[in-house]
Amino acid sequence: MAKFHGVIGYVTTEETLAGVWTEVVTERACIGDILRNTQRMENSEHLNDNFTISNRFSILTDEFVNKNIQYIRYITWMNTKWKITSAEIQRPRLILTVGGVYNG
Numbered sequence: 001m002a003k004f005h006g007v008i009g010y011v012t013t014e015e016t017l018a019g020v021w022t023e024v025v026t027e028r029a030c031i032g033d034i035l036r037n038t039q040r041m042e043n044s045e046h047l048n049d050n051f052t053i054s055n056r057f058s059i060l061t062d063e064f065v066n067k068n069i070q071y072i073r074y075i076t077w078m079n080t081k082w083k084i085t086s087a088e089i090q091r092p093r094l095i096l097t098v099g100g101v102y103n104g
Helices: 063-067
Strands: 002-017 020-036 039-042 050-053 056-060 072-077 080-090 093-101
Touching (some): 020 063
Antiparallel strands (some): 020 056
């Protein structure tokens, strides 16, 4: 099993002015393991095919992660932000499955 060290992005919305809501990104470093490492090209209607991965990351959780699981949007791996498609709680770990590139 390969080791992982990266950043997880949490996105919340906050009211910056009366009636104006803005997305606020908080990034936190994390460590864990790479459980699965697969990649594929998806045919698309665009000029270039889409590159996606179906990796699973097992990260160690802390109190912040446990309280903010619903706000996790992406994980940074190989200098790219990848969209989280599912999160499975297995305390003291969190299993994250990723898909395509995050464009937030």
